[in-house]
Amino acid sequence: MNGSTATLLISCPDQKGLVAKFANFIYANGGNIIHADHHTDFSAGLFLTRIEWQLEGFNLPPEMINPAFAAIAKPLDARWRLHFSEVIPRIAIWVTKQDHCLLDLLWRQQAGELPASIPLIISNHSQLKSIAEQFGIDFHHIPITKETKLEQEAKQLALLREYGIDLVVLAKYMQILSADFVQKFPNIINIHHSFLPAFAGANPYQRAYERGVKIIGATAHYATADLDEGPIIEQDVERISHRDTVADLIRKGKDLERVVLARAVRLHLQNRILVYSNKTVVFA
Amino acid sequence: MNGSTATLLISCPDQKGLVAKFANFIYANGGNIIHADHHTDFSAGLFLTRIEWQLEGFNLPPEMINPAFAAIAKPLDARWRLHFSEVIPRIAIWVTKQDHCLLDLLWRQQAGELPASIPLIISNHSQLKSIAEQFGIDFHHIPITKETKLEQEAKQLALLREYGIDLVVLAKYMQILSADFVQKFPNIINIHHSFLPAFAGANPYQRAYERGVKIIGATAHYATADLDEGPIIEQDVERISHRDTVADLIRKGKDLERVVLARAVRLHLQNRILVYSNKTVVFA
Amino acid sequence: MNGSTATLLISCPDQKGLVAKFANFIYANGGNIIHADHHTDFSAGLFLTRIEWQLEGFNLPPEMINPAFAAIAKPLDARWRLHFSEVIPRIAIWVTKQDHCLLDLLWRQQAGELPASIPLIISNHSQLKSIAEQFGIDFHHIPITKETKLEQEAKQLALLREYGIDLVVLAKYMQILSADFVQKFPNIINIHHSFLPAFAGANPYQRAYERGVKIIGATAHYATADLDEGPIIEQDVERISHRDTVADLIRKGKDLERVVLARAVRLHLQNRILVYSNKTVVFA
Amino acid sequence: MNGSTATLLISCPDQKGLVAKFANFIYANGGNIIHADHHTDFSAGLFLTRIEWQLEGFNLPPEMINPAFAAIAKPLDARWRLHFSEVIPRIAIWVTKQDHCLLDLLWRQQAGELPASIPLIISNHSQLKSIAEQFGIDFHHIPITKETKLEQEAKQLALLREYGIDLVVLAKYMQILSADFVQKFPNIINIHHSFLPAFAGANPYQRAYERGVKIIGATAHYATADLDEGPIIEQDVERISHRDTVADLIRKGKDLERVVLARAVRLHLQNRILVYSNKTVVFA
Incomplete structure (x- = not known):
C-alpha cells in the first residue's frame, strides 16, 4: 500500500x-x-x-x-x-520436538503475515524434518550433548552465516545457548512458556500447576546470556482453574506460545522494537 | 513532574x-x-x-x-x-439512582487520578444527594418527565453555564438527552452498560442473558443525538458463564462500567482524544 | 488416563x-x-x-x-x-477459500487435542484441495449458486450420510445454509468473525472498523435457520486501536477465529455442551 | 431468592x-x-x-x-x-495508608455484594480513621515497630476475639504477620500487588517496571507464615506498555487490586473455596 x-x-x-x-x-x-x-x-x-x-x-x-x-x-x-522494506530478512527457526510454534510461523509466513523468508530450520532432534521437507526448507539436524555443545554451536554459527540469516527464532528449542554464541549472533528471539519472571527455567507448567496459579502465560524475549532474563517483547495470558491438569496447561499454553511468538517476530520484522536497559520499547 | x-x-x-x-x-x-x-x-x-x-x-x-x-x-x-495543563477542567456528573460510577469518579478525583474539579452533580432523582453532601459538592435534583424534558434541559443547561462546566459525565444517567441539548453542549461522555454496538438501548444485561453471550462489556462514548451511536472512547469486557444470573451480570457489569468510564474521562481530561468520522483516535 | x-x-x-x-x-x-x-x-x-x-x-x-x-x-x-468415549465422532469440515481455521483444526486433530476423525472436507471452491490431499482427507468441491443451492445441499447431505458424519464444522464456510438443511442435519458448529450479536451478517471487520470499536471478537455457535442467531458456545476478544486498518482486524481476527472455533469443537466432542432456550450450558 | x-x-x-x-x-x-x-x-x-x-x-x-x-x-x-447462610460472618479489614481497597470493600458491603458485617478496621497508621468514622466502623490504630510487633500482635488478636471476627482481610496492610499469629488466626486473605509468584516481596511495581514486563497483575491469597506463598484464590492482569511509568503501574494496579481482592473475599464468604496442598479449589 x-x-x-x-x-x-x-x-x-x-x-x-x-x-x-x-x-x-x-x-x-x-x-x-x-x-x-x-x-x-x-x-x-x-x-x-x-x-x-x-x-x-x-x-x-x-x-x-x-x-x-x-x-x-x-x-x-x-x-x-x-x-x-525491500530488504527481506532471512530467518532460521530452531526447534526441538514440538511442532506447534514452527508450523504456526510457517503458516503465517505463507499467509503474508511475516515479511521475511525462512530458508533454514535447525533442530537438535530429527522429528520435525518432514515438516521442513513439506515446506521445502533446508533442515539441519545438529544433536547437542554437554560435551559437544561448543563445537556444535560453531556448526550452527557457520550455517547461519552460510544462509545469510538475520534473525534466529527459538521456537521451543529446548537447549540453552552459550554466552559466547549469543554474543556472536545477538538477533535471537525466544519463546518461554511462562509469564516471566514467574517460572523461569525448566518445567514451568508443572511448577505453575503445583503453585496453584489461576492464570498462565507465555513470554517472547530477546535471548541473552542469562537464561530467560533478556528484554521482554510480548506476553500474554490465559485463565485456568483447578480443573486443569498439567496436560491442560501444556495444551492451553501452546496456543499462547504460538500467538505470543508470532507477534514478537512480526514486531521485530517490522522494525518496531528498540532495546535499552534490558527493556523494549515497542512502537506498535 | x-x-x-x-x-x-x-x-x-x-x-x-x-x-x-x-x-x-x-x-x-x-x-x-x-x-x-x-x-x-x-x-x-x-x-x-x-x-x-x-x-x-x-x-x-x-x-x-x-x-x-x-x-x-x-x-x-x-x-x-x-x-x-494549568487550566483545570470543571466536570458535572449526572446520575440517576446507581452510585457506583459516581463514587468511583469522586474517589479517583480525590486520589489525584482525574485532573479536574467536580463542582456539580445533577440527578433526576434524589437518592444520591447524601453522597454529594459527603463530598461537599452541589447537588441539583431535576426530575424529568416526558412532558417536562425540554424545559428541564433548559435548567440543566443554565446550571452548566452557571458552574462553568467543561465536561458532562453521564455516570449511569438513565435518560436520553435531546438532539438540541447535545448540540448546545457537545462535551458529554456516557457509559453504556454493554459492548456496543451489541445491546444498544435499554436493559442490555437482561438481553445479554437471554442471548446467552459468554462475555459482557461496557462502552464509554461521546454522547450524540443518536442514542448509543456516538464515537467510542473505551471498551472492556468480562467473561461470564451459564451460572451467572442477570443479577450477576449487573454486578460484574458495574465493575466494568466504573473502570471503563474512569479511563475515558481521564483520557479526555488529558486531551488524548481526537474525534473524526464518528470514531476516536486515542493517543494513549 | x-x-x-x-x-x-x-x-x-x-x-x-x-x-x-x-x-x-x-x-x-x-x-x-x-x-x-x-x-x-x-x-x-x-x-x-x-x-x-x-x-x-x-x-x-x-x-x-x-x-x-x-x-x-x-x-x-x-x-x-x-x-x-470409545465411539470416535466423525467430522466434516466445510470451507471456502480461507485456510487458517482448517489448518488449525487438522493440526489439533493430529496433535490429539480433538477426539474425532476428520474423513471429509467440503468446499464451494477448490483452493484448499491441496491441504486436504496433504492430510490424506477426501475433498469434495461443491460450488454453490443461488440457483443450485438446494440441489447442492442435497449432494452435501448425501455425502454426510455416506461418510457417516456426526458433526459439521463450518470453518469459514461463507455460505448460508437453508433452514431445511439445518433441520435435517442439526449438529453444525459455525465460527462467526465478530463478537455476536454485534456485527451479525456480512463484512463484520469492515463494519467494526467503521464503527470505531476498541475490541473485536469471534463467536462459535451452533448453526440454526436464522443466520448468526444460534446458541453461542464460545467467544473471545482482542483489543484494537485506531492504528489498526481493516486488514489488521482481519489478521488479528484470524487468531481469534481459530482458537474460538477449536475450543467450541473440543467442548462439543467432549460432550460438555447442553442446549436449551437457544443458549448453551458448557460444563467445562 | x-x-x-x-x-x-x-x-x-x-x-x-x-x-x-x-x-x-x-x-x-x-x-x-x-x-x-x-x-x-x-x-x-x-x-x-x-x-x-x-x-x-x-x-x-x-x-x-x-x-x-x-x-x-x-x-x-x-x-x-x-x-x-443465616450466620453472617464478621470481617476485620486491616490497612496501612492506602484507601482504595478499603473503600471498595466498604462500598461493596453496603451494596450487598459481600454477605458479611464489617465491625472493625485495624491499621498501623492513623490516616484512614476518617473513612472508618464515615462508615460508622470502629477503628483501632496499632502501630508496629520491629520491637513491638509481637506484643502488638497480641493486641490485634485480642481485638479479633473481642469483636468475634471470622475473617481478616489485609487490604494493603504493609506489614508481615508472624508465623505464630497466622497459626492462631488462620482465616486471613491478603492482596499482593503482583502476579505471583512473580515479584513476591517488596516494591513489585518498581521491579515490574525495571524488568520491562508487558503485563502486570494482582493476587489474592490466604496468608501463611511464608510471605506471599499462601494458596492463591484469584488473580487478574492488565496490559501495560513502555509508556507507563512506575506511577502508572501503581495507578493501574490499584484497579486490579481492588477487583481481585473483592472477588476473593466474596468467594470466601460464599464458602466456595477449599484448600489443599497449598492450592485452592474454587467452586465458582
Whole structure:
C-alpha cells in the first residue's frame, strides 16, 4: 500500500528539538512520513523514536541515507539503525520436538503475515524434518550433548552465516545457548512458556500447576546470556482453574506460545522494537 | 513532574512535512516536546496529531500561542485545539439512582487520578444527594418527565453555564438527552452498560442473558443525538458463564462500567482524544 | 488416563433428589464417577447435568445402559443423551477459500487435542484441495449458486450420510445454509468473525472498523435457520486501536477465529455442551 | 431468592459412590440441592465437593446436621465444614495508608455484594480513621515497630476475639504477620500487588517496571507464615506498555487490586473455596 519505505530506529540523550530535527531530515529531502512514534524515558534521560517514510519521491538515493543522517545524528550522540522494506530478512527457526510454534510461523509466513523468508530450520532432534521437507526448507539436524555443545554451536554459527540469516527464532528449542554464541549472533528471539519472571527455567507448567496459579502465560524475549532474563517483547495470558491438569496447561499454553511468538517476530520484522536497559520499547 | 505544559490536538488533510512543521513550531520557540504522537488515516486522507510540550523556557506567552500557531495551521487547512495543563477542567456528573460510577469518579478525583474539579452533580432523582453532601459538592435534583424534558434541559443547561462546566459525565444517567441539548453542549461522555454496538438501548444485561453471550462489556462514548451511536472512547469486557444470573451480570457489569468510564474521562481530561468520522483516535 | 468412560447429558424439570437419583444409578451399578457437574436454571425451572463415569467395573453392559437409565429418566420427564468415549465422532469440515481455521483444526486433530476423525472436507471452491490431499482427507468441491443451492445441499447431505458424519464444522464456510438443511442435519458448529450479536451478517471487520470499536471478537455457535442467531458456545476478544486498518482486524481476527472455533469443537466432542432456550450450558 | 441454605464443603480420599452418598444425605432428609460441584484430583487421590441446599423443608434441625453428617463422613475419612447462610460472618479489614481497597470493600458491603458485617478496621497508621468514622466502623490504630510487633500482635488478636471476627482481610496492610499469629488466626486473605509468584516481596511495581514486563497483575491469597506463598484464590492482569511509568503501574494496579481482592473475599464468604496442598479449589 505504501510502496517501498525506509525506517529509522533512533535512540539518543534527550534534548530539545529532536522531533523537529529528525522530521526535518525526512522533509527536507522530500520524504513523506507514514509512521512516526516517539518515547521519552525521563528517568533515563533517553529519547527513542521510530520514523518510517516512503522512498518514492525521496531525493536521497538509498545508499546515501545513512551517511547523510550520520551528519545529524552524531552531534546528538545518537545510535540508530536504518532498514529498507525491500530488504527481506532471512530467518532460521530452531526447534526441538514440538511442532506447534514452527508450523504456526510457517503458516503465517505463507499467509503474508511475516515479511521475511525462512530458508533454514535447525533442530537438535530429527522429528520435525518432514515438516521442513513439506515446506521445502533446508533442515539441519545438529544433536547437542554437554560435551559437544561448543563445537556444535560453531556448526550452527557457520550455517547461519552460510544462509545469510538475520534473525534466529527459538521456537521451543529446548537447549540453552552459550554466552559466547549469543554474543556472536545477538538477533535471537525466544519463546518461554511462562509469564516471566514467574517460572523461569525448566518445567514451568508443572511448577505453575503445583503453585496453584489461576492464570498462565507465555513470554517472547530477546535471548541473552542469562537464561530467560533478556528484554521482554510480548506476553500474554490465559485463565485456568483447578480443573486443569498439567496436560491442560501444556495444551492451553501452546496456543499462547504460538500467538505470543508470532507477534514478537512480526514486531521485530517490522522494525518496531528498540532495546535499552534490558527493556523494549515497542512502537506498535 | 513536567511542570506546566501546553497540548495541541490537530487534524488536517494529509500532506508532506506535517510532523516537521508542527515540531518546528515548538522547537523554534524554545519548547521541549514531552509527548508527540501522530496518526494518518490513509483511506480518509487525514493526519491527526497530539503534541505536548513544557511551557518553561517556551518563548511565546500563552496568549500568543494560538494566534502564532494559526499562521501555520490555516494554510494547511488544519483544525486544532490548544489546552494548558494549568487550566483545570470543571466536570458535572449526572446520575440517576446507581452510585457506583459516581463514587468511583469522586474517589479517583480525590486520589489525584482525574485532573479536574467536580463542582456539580445533577440527578433526576434524589437518592444520591447524601453522597454529594459527603463530598461537599452541589447537588441539583431535576426530575424529568416526558412532558417536562425540554424545559428541564433548559435548567440543566443554565446550571452548566452557571458552574462553568467543561465536561458532562453521564455516570449511569438513565435518560436520553435531546438532539438540541447535545448540540448546545457537545462535551458529554456516557457509559453504556454493554459492548456496543451489541445491546444498544435499554436493559442490555437482561438481553445479554437471554442471548446467552459468554462475555459482557461496557462502552464509554461521546454522547450524540443518536442514542448509543456516538464515537467510542473505551471498551472492556468480562467473561461470564451459564451460572451467572442477570443479577450477576449487573454486578460484574458495574465493575466494568466504573473502570471503563474512569479511563475515558481521564483520557479526555488529558486531551488524548481526537474525534473524526464518528470514531476516536486515542493517543494513549 | 481414565480408560473407557460413558457420559450422560441430562436435562429435566427441576425437583428434589435429582443429583442423588442420577448418582445412585451410577453407583448402584458399580460405576466410578470421574466428572459430575450440575446447573439449575431457577427462572426456567430446569435442571441440567453432565455425569461421566468409568466403564471398567461398571456392571451394566454398554448396550443396557440406555434402557436401564430410561426407567429412571422417564418418570422425571428427562431428556438425555448417552455417549461412549470409545465411539470416535466423525467430522466434516466445510470451507471456502480461507485456510487458517482448517489448518488449525487438522493440526489439533493430529496433535490429539480433538477426539474425532476428520474423513471429509467440503468446499464451494477448490483452493484448499491441496491441504486436504496433504492430510490424506477426501475433498469434495461443491460450488454453490443461488440457483443450485438446494440441489447442492442435497449432494452435501448425501455425502454426510455416506461418510457417516456426526458433526459439521463450518470453518469459514461463507455460505448460508437453508433452514431445511439445518433441520435435517442439526449438529453444525459455525465460527462467526465478530463478537455476536454485534456485527451479525456480512463484512463484520469492515463494519467494526467503521464503527470505531476498541475490541473485536469471534463467536462459535451452533448453526440454526436464522443466520448468526444460534446458541453461542464460545467467544473471545482482542483489543484494537485506531492504528489498526481493516486488514489488521482481519489478521488479528484470524487468531481469534481459530482458537474460538477449536475450543467450541473440543467442548462439543467432549460432550460438555447442553442446549436449551437457544443458549448453551458448557460444563467445562 | 433461595431462602436460608446450608453448605457443606467436603474433602476426602477418592472412592466410588461419594457423589451418591453425599447427595443421598440431603435428599433422604428432604433437602433441595441448589448447587453441587465436585472436583477429583486424580494425582492426589482426593475428592472435593461443595453442596448447598435449602433449609426450608429439610427435616433435620440445623443443630443436628453436623452430627448426622458425621455418621456418613467419618467412615469415609472425610474432612468437612458446615455453613449456614443465616450466620453472617464478621470481617476485620486491616490497612496501612492506602484507601482504595478499603473503600471498595466498604462500598461493596453496603451494596450487598459481600454477605458479611464489617465491625472493625485495624491499621498501623492513623490516616484512614476518617473513612472508618464515615462508615460508622470502629477503628483501632496499632502501630508496629520491629520491637513491638509481637506484643502488638497480641493486641490485634485480642481485638479479633473481642469483636468475634471470622475473617481478616489485609487490604494493603504493609506489614508481615508472624508465623505464630497466622497459626492462631488462620482465616486471613491478603492482596499482593503482583502476579505471583512473580515479584513476591517488596516494591513489585518498581521491579515490574525495571524488568520491562508487558503485563502486570494482582493476587489474592490466604496468608501463611511464608510471605506471599499462601494458596492463591484469584488473580487478574492488565496490559501495560513502555509508556507507563512506575506511577502508572501503581495507578493501574490499584484497579486490579481492588477487583481481585473483592472477588476473593466474596468467594470466601460464599464458602466456595477449599484448600489443599497449598492450592485452592474454587467452586465458582
